[in-house]
Amino acid sequence: MSSSRRRQIRCSTSAVRRSEEAFVTGILASAEDFELARPWHLTDAADFDAYLLDTAVLLADALRVFGTVQARMFHPADFADFCLLHGLDPAESSARDRYLVNPALQTQLLPYRGEELSGDFLPRLVRAREGGLTLRHADLLLDGALCGPDGADPEVRMLHDRAAEVFRRMLVGAGCGAYELRCVVEEPGGRLEAQARVLHWEDGVVRINDEDLDLVCAVLCAGLYRELPGAALLHGVQGSAATCGEYRPVAWAWRSTGLDWTPAALRLDEIDARPGFSLGTVC
Template sequence: MGRARRNSDCTAGGSRPVVRSHRPRRVEGAEQAFVIGVLTNAADFARARAWGISDAPDHERYLADTADLLAEALERFDTVRARTFHPQDFEEFCLLNGLDPAEPAARDRYLVNPALQTQLLAYQGEELAGDFVPRLVRARENGLTLCHADLLLDGGLYGGAGASDEEHAAWVRAAYERGGEVFRRMLVGAGAGVYELRLRVDAPGGGLTAAARVLQWEDGVVRINDEDLELVCAVLCTGLALELPGVAVLHGSQGSAASCGEYLPASWAWSSGGQEWAPADRPVRLDGVAAQPGYSLGTVC
């Protein structure tokens, strides 16, 4: 379940945050990606107006303009991606690189900064103000965690300094696969249902946390957002690779329509001393969710 190094494809001319007069243009003869930053709340929109990012009168109109721009980009570009345009992150980026935040080039550089590629989400026509904006917010938070994990692993997750060392890369890849297998066994043991996984691994520089919502059908098919799966596996990988202690809680409703629509509340807890995950030795409360010790992952095929 190892991940290949992620390559940046943020090459389209449409990488500037939304300005209503801006329209995406496709360069013929080459695969092009359209990348956009989205101000996800009214406070960020108000803070960014001084930089001339949008001429919309308010955040609601801004989101409507952004939705129109994304719809047009889907028709013209091979790939459309979005990420949160976070004013504080942007100001810090400009300060670090000696850029003027009012210059469009500064915004373009911020959006395609390789260190922030983990925050990008593919856009496929979802309702912007519905589930997609909350996903953008979570993707930023997830991306910060992924950067922390990658730093702890000396670049082993996303091709940093440690990636040139084949032995190091193999070590990280093996830990990633072990982490993915731990998560798979948690879900297989839970069976059909609607769940949320909460995960915390104690790490230098602050704990690594992850959360993922999971829908699992009777036939074992699982629905989970790609970015949430990536985060869970990365946090598990880091904990196993560096032998860091952690705790995980899987909770929700167990059951399915095939069982006459009967759903039962369920919650399980596991802990790790660093080398492997096992049922917690006592009841656990994580992020306000209480759980009893879970089933043995070693008995799950």
């Protein structure tokens, strides 16, 4: 076993909660982050590619031993700020352990089930970090009711269900296809944004990452709770093999005054969209 492999296992297993049969680790998501983290000696890997190979073996071993394997993006700037805030030495393994299991960052954790790291998993880690920061922002707007220890209060639960229903009607009205939803809510402290990639099969089954669904619903819920203006855009390709292979590009949009979502033509993130269908006509 290489020295790089030994160093990485020692750093990662120290964050394990064995009583819960869970394994938690942080993963550097880019070559740039790998270089920034070199001074902390997280790994002895010679370069980012070697680091990913070591990490893949580490995760495969963890899957064989632990009931749950979770990972989050190890963001160098976030880690440095965390150590400064808590008076920790970033070169100490105990500092990395505290950073990985910090309760305020648990929304950034993703379950690992054997995916290829260089495929979609690393981009999902990056999105999960960004989404986790947005969730904390949304929770502040919801007066801590979204991520509180006792769960959401009745009003927030009701509005969260309503937000999920808005999203469902957008997808049902769109029909089968491959889409991306982008939604924004404007609030005085800054814009809340969420994105979700969706596959809607002809049999009605919808494929979407859990973390993307949670983020969209949280952003929409915060907008309803605070009655903030917002916009949503659903674009992609409509159609399926069941429709004789007929596919067509589509882009629909809606605006909200904070209470209801209505069709509206708009441009969002360089994408032009025509007014969407009335959500009230979708069952």
